Structure formats: C-alpha cells, structure tokens
Amino acid sequence: MALLCINYNNNNTIMKKNTFFNALIFLTVAFISCKKIPVNIPDPVKPVPADTSTRRDFKIVFENLDNSQVGQDSLIAVLTIENAQTSAGDANISIPVVFNQQYRTGTLTLAKGNYTIKKLMLKNSTGIVKFATPVAGSVKASSVNKPLNIAFILDDKTEKTIPAEIIAVSNADTPESFGYPAGSFGNRNPETEMDKLIYIRPIIKVGDIIYDSVPVQLIVKSWDAKNEMTYNIHYLPAGTQAVYLSAKGQKHQLSVSKWGAYDEIILYKNEIQENAVYDIGGEVAAQKLKTVYELKIVGNTSTALTKTDYSYQPDGAVIQRQVMAKRADMSNYIAQKDLYEYTNGKITTIRSYDENNTLFKTTTVQYDNTGGRIIAITEAGNAVNINAVVNYTLLDTRVGISQDYRIDIQYNYSDGRPASYFSKTMYGGRVLTDVRVSSNGSREEGMYNYDSGINPFVHLAIPDMELTQYTKHNLEVQWKTWYGGYPENEAYAISYVYGTGGYPKEVTTKYRSYNTKADTYSIRKVFVY
Known part of the structure; x- marks a missing residue:
C-alpha cells in the first residue's frame, strides 16, 4: 500500500487529508526461494447462488407523509396482509417506520406469491393511531387516490417498493369512518381498558457469545375470552423495544426464532407487568470454521491465494491454524502455522512457525482477573518485540445487556522507535469508530457500519494486536x-x-484505483464450517 507525502527542503511535511474506503483484506505472499513442501490447495466448492429461497423482500413507502406531519414522534406501521395462496388467515405485522428521503417501513419478508394489504395504520409510541389508509367504500376513501385494499405480487429477487397514501387521524375520527372495526385506533375512551405496554429485549446465545443487539421477528399469539386467537408479527430492531399486548387477550404467547435458536414466553392477562422488560431469545451451538479459501479476481480470472485450516480440541477450542499459500510459480507451500496454548480456558500463548517449521514469533496474552478481558499482548519476534498495553473505558450507552466501551492500546517497540496507538469504540458488538496513530506520526480515522450476521471468527476467540475477536458482526x-x-x-x-x-458462506470485496476509480481487483473469501 503506497502512501504519498509532500516533503520540502526544511524537512517539514504537509499532511494531506484524504477519505476512502479502507482495504478490508490485505495479503502478502513472499516470493522467496526455499524448500517446497507439496501441499495441494483444492478449488473451493462453488458457492450456492445468493437466491436460495422462495422468500422475497418488500417495503411500503408513504408518499404523502412529510416531516411537518410527523414531528418528533416515532411511528410503527401496523398492517394486515392477506395471502391469496393460503387459507391460514391474515398476517398482522408491526414494523418501525424509518426515514430515508421518504417515510417508509423497514424491509419485510414473505414467501413469493399474491398478497393484499387490508389494513394500514401508523401508531405513535403510546399505541394511538396517528395516520391510516382508508378502505374503499368508507367515508374517508375519497381522501386518497388509492384506498385499500392494495394488491401486490412478490416474485422478483430485488426488493419491491409498494406506494401507499396515508392521512392523519384526528381525535374526532372513528375507525368506522376509515372502514376499520371499532377500537382499531387505540384507546380514545378513558373508560375503555387499554392495551398493555411491555418491553422486549432479545438475547440470543450462540456458543459462548451473547448477541444482545440484533433485529428479530417476534410472533405474538393472543387468545381472547372466547378462545379465539389473533396472530401478530412484530419486526423489532436491535435493542430493547416496546410491544403492546391486546387488552382483550386472556393469554399471550410470545416467541422468537433466529439462527436455529427458539424461545417463547407465556403471559396470562393477570401476570402482565406493564413497562416491564422481558428477555427472550434462546441458545444454539456455534458453528466452527474448518477452512477459509482466499482468491484474487482480476477481470474474469480467479487465482487461489491461500487456504487456511483450523483444528480443534475435543472440547471445541481451536488448537491450530495452518495457512497454505502460492509461490510466484503457483506451487503450494505452508506459509504459517500457529499453535495455541490455553490457561483457564483462554489462549495465553501463540507459537508461530514458518514454512521450514521454524519458530519465528511467540505471542503471549494476559487477562484481567475479573471479566477475562485482555490487558496486555507481547509479540516476541526475530527482529523486534512489541508490547501492547490495553485499557478499557465504559461508556454511558448500552444496546442490550452489555455496556458499550472504548478500547485504547499503546504499542511499545524494542528497537527504540516511538510508541504507536490504537483506539476503537465498541457499540453493540460492532466497531463504531477507530483511530490509529503510527510511530512516524501519521494518523488514520475510521467510521463503520456492520450488518447483523454472525462473524465466524468471534467464536475462535483468537487474540490479535487489535482485539478483532471482540467484533460479533460483519x-x-x-x-x-x-x-x-x-x-x-x-x-x-x-x-x-x-x-x-446467520453465518456468511462467502464475502467479496471489490477494489479500485484511488486516483482513477477504475476497478483493479476483487478478493473473495469462501467459508467452510
């Protein structure tokens, strides 16, 4: 990676500020003459196409809704969708409304097929309906160009956008004037029993890792006094979220299914604690990485670069990492082998060997006595020793049960060069920002977005000098x-x-020239579990 600086005769350097997407994957293969060890790097299994299911994504866009109408209120879309292919009944869905140039729902997912939207309302944080789309034939139907019902087809692989008109609901409006059943607009009569507000905190344990900042789909089944059941789907964003339980319900079953984990809660009407936080999520064993293939793609040509294999102890702890690579003449060799030693269930020593099976680096790791966090790492190599001292600062924020924090690391070198520094802010198991300051004074700052998938490397718990093993997502x-x-x-x-x-099968990172913006190559990684 080339760095460009402007130097003047007085030895002062003008620091040039540039913004770019940082390289995600950096690979260096040494082309040196040495003994060959015949190891084959097989071609990775051809990946399954991205579209492996019959489910399709869609969103509803509220074309005539603007900021002057919404103000500071947070809204939740409540809709009823009929599936023309099944007689299983209507789907009642709740999902937060977001703003991205227009107000819209988050992404919804249903099986391919023909559907009809029969009810569409926007509730505020107290459960009162503020906006609704009237049904054809109702008093309010003439207020919109396209009243309900709205039919749509889910077939294309790309996310479908469904436009909808919404109008404000005043205190004088009745649900019947919109074509909805009485009581649909929430409690506008103080003598009427109100729906119960509770908070749901999804917590899913995968192996030894707690995921408390992931979106989930919450299913709520409610039975009234006549034992008639209603079925509601709530799309909950990450973190603790508010959910209203129907006042008519005598019994409620709340369930979450994600990544193979399942959990449910049964709440009877007299047991509901309003404003209480209920944890739900379940537990599932972690999938362990077996092999990672890395390839470089230039144009239409794909070249194998490395094959990394992981070996495990009977208890599931990783014991060895072996990296096979390609020489310039495309012959194979073992580039590096790492052996892991444990103390009290945590890796405390990593011994790294080169292609000649010669030890070239020993990494030792120290942990604190309470939370088991890394507080120091030392790399002892042939040329220089690096000592990293780690400090943690707790932040005021938290998404789930885990408090967010900042990691600060100072690196000291045995060859006398100045210390370097690294700092990153962790939010919900993701890196929010980081800063690097090198020994020569150069500086790098980053901001990041992560998805909600599972980072397969977090379950290996292999320490490195930037503590990447604390990142739960991708x-x-x-x-x-x-x-x-x-x-x-x-x-x-x-x-x-x-x-x-929830695990990635592959990731592809595209690169381009910083100056010309022309594509240069891609790096593809394929994961085998």
Whole structure:
C-alpha cells in the first residue's frame, strides 16, 4: 500500500487529508526461494447462488407523509396482509417506520406469491393511531387516490417498493369512518381498558457469545375470552423495544426464532407487568470454521491465494491454524502455522512457525482477573518485540445487556522507535469508530457500519494486536480519513452470501484505483464450517 507525502527542503511535511474506503483484506505472499513442501490447495466448492429461497423482500413507502406531519414522534406501521395462496388467515405485522428521503417501513419478508394489504395504520409510541389508509367504500376513501385494499405480487429477487397514501387521524375520527372495526385506533375512551405496554429485549446465545443487539421477528399469539386467537408479527430492531399486548387477550404467547435458536414466553392477562422488560431469545451451538479459501479476481480470472485450516480440541477450542499459500510459480507451500496454548480456558500463548517449521514469533496474552478481558499482548519476534498495553473505558450507552466501551492500546517497540496507538469504540458488538496513530506520526480515522450476521471468527476467540475477536458482526461499509497519504487501491464494495444459521458462506470485496476509480481487483473469501 503506497502512501504519498509532500516533503520540502526544511524537512517539514504537509499532511494531506484524504477519505476512502479502507482495504478490508490485505495479503502478502513472499516470493522467496526455499524448500517446497507439496501441499495441494483444492478449488473451493462453488458457492450456492445468493437466491436460495422462495422468500422475497418488500417495503411500503408513504408518499404523502412529510416531516411537518410527523414531528418528533416515532411511528410503527401496523398492517394486515392477506395471502391469496393460503387459507391460514391474515398476517398482522408491526414494523418501525424509518426515514430515508421518504417515510417508509423497514424491509419485510414473505414467501413469493399474491398478497393484499387490508389494513394500514401508523401508531405513535403510546399505541394511538396517528395516520391510516382508508378502505374503499368508507367515508374517508375519497381522501386518497388509492384506498385499500392494495394488491401486490412478490416474485422478483430485488426488493419491491409498494406506494401507499396515508392521512392523519384526528381525535374526532372513528375507525368506522376509515372502514376499520371499532377500537382499531387505540384507546380514545378513558373508560375503555387499554392495551398493555411491555418491553422486549432479545438475547440470543450462540456458543459462548451473547448477541444482545440484533433485529428479530417476534410472533405474538393472543387468545381472547372466547378462545379465539389473533396472530401478530412484530419486526423489532436491535435493542430493547416496546410491544403492546391486546387488552382483550386472556393469554399471550410470545416467541422468537433466529439462527436455529427458539424461545417463547407465556403471559396470562393477570401476570402482565406493564413497562416491564422481558428477555427472550434462546441458545444454539456455534458453528466452527474448518477452512477459509482466499482468491484474487482480476477481470474474469480467479487465482487461489491461500487456504487456511483450523483444528480443534475435543472440547471445541481451536488448537491450530495452518495457512497454505502460492509461490510466484503457483506451487503450494505452508506459509504459517500457529499453535495455541490455553490457561483457564483462554489462549495465553501463540507459537508461530514458518514454512521450514521454524519458530519465528511467540505471542503471549494476559487477562484481567475479573471479566477475562485482555490487558496486555507481547509479540516476541526475530527482529523486534512489541508490547501492547490495553485499557478499557465504559461508556454511558448500552444496546442490550452489555455496556458499550472504548478500547485504547499503546504499542511499545524494542528497537527504540516511538510508541504507536490504537483506539476503537465498541457499540453493540460492532466497531463504531477507530483511530490509529503510527510511530512516524501519521494518523488514520475510521467510521463503520456492520450488518447483523454472525462473524465466524468471534467464536475462535483468537487474540490479535487489535482485539478483532471482540467484533460479533460483519463489516458492510467503512469510511476512512488519512492524514499523511492515501492508498494505491481502495475497497469500495463489500458483499456477503449467507447460509443457514446467520453465518456468511462467502464475502467479496471489490477494489479500485484511488486516483482513477477504475476497478483493479476483487478478493473473495469462501467459508467452510
């Protein structure tokens, strides 16, 4: 990676600030003459196409809704959808309304087929309906160009956008004037029993890792005094979220199914504690990485770069990592082998060997006595020793049960060079921002967006000098600001193919020239579990 600086005769350096997508994957293969060890790197299994199911995504856009109408209120879309292919009954769905140039729902997912929207309302945080789409034939139907019912077809693989008109609901309006059953607009009569407000906090344990900041689909089944059941789907964003339980319900079953984990709560009417927080989520065993293939794609040509294999102890702890690579003549060799030693269930020593099976680096790790967090890492190599001292600062925010925090690391070198620094802010198991300051004074700042999938490396719990093992999810987008130069190539697009259980099957990162913006190459990783 080339860095460009402008130097003047007085030895002062003008630091040039540039912003770019930082390279996600960096690989260096040494082309040196040495003994060959015949190891085959097989071609990775051809990945399953991205479209592996019959389910389709869609969203509803409220074309005539603007900020002057919404104000500071947070809204939840409540809709009833009829499936023309089944007689299983209508689907009642709740999902937050978001703003991205227009007000719209989050992404919804249903099986391919023909559907009809029969009810569409927007509730505020207290459960009162503020906006609704009237039904054809109702008093309010003439207020919109396209009243309900709205029919649509889910077939295309791309996300479908469904436009809808919505009008304000005043205190004098009745549900009947919109074509809805009485009571549909919430409690506008103080003598009427109100729906019960509770809070749901999804917590899913995958292996030893707690995921408390992931979106989930909450299913609520409610039975009234006549034992008639209503079925509601709530799309909950990450973190603790408010849910209203029907006042008519005598019994409620709340369930969450995600990544193979399942959990449910049964609440009878007299047991509901209003404003209480209920944890739900379940537990599932972690999938362990067996092999990671890495390939470089230039144009239509794909070249295998490395094959990384992981070996495990009977208790599931990783014991070895072996990296096979390609020489310049495309012959194979073992580039590196790492052996892991444990103390009290945590990796405390990593011994790294080169292709000649010669020890070239020993990494030792220290943990605190309470939370088991890393507080120091030392790399003892042939040329220089690096000592990293780690500090943690708790932040005021938290998404689930885990408090957010900042990690600060100082690196000291045995060859006398100045110390370098690294700091990153962790939010909900994701890196929010980070800062690097090198020994020569150059500086790099980053901001990041992560998806809600499972990072397979977090379950290996292998320490490194930047503590990447604390990141629970997978990087989608990153923005970088450099002081002192810019890279020759920048990563500008990251895409994943996910398999079962929330794990990625592959990730492809596209690179382009920083100066010309022309595509240069892609790096593709294929994961085998």
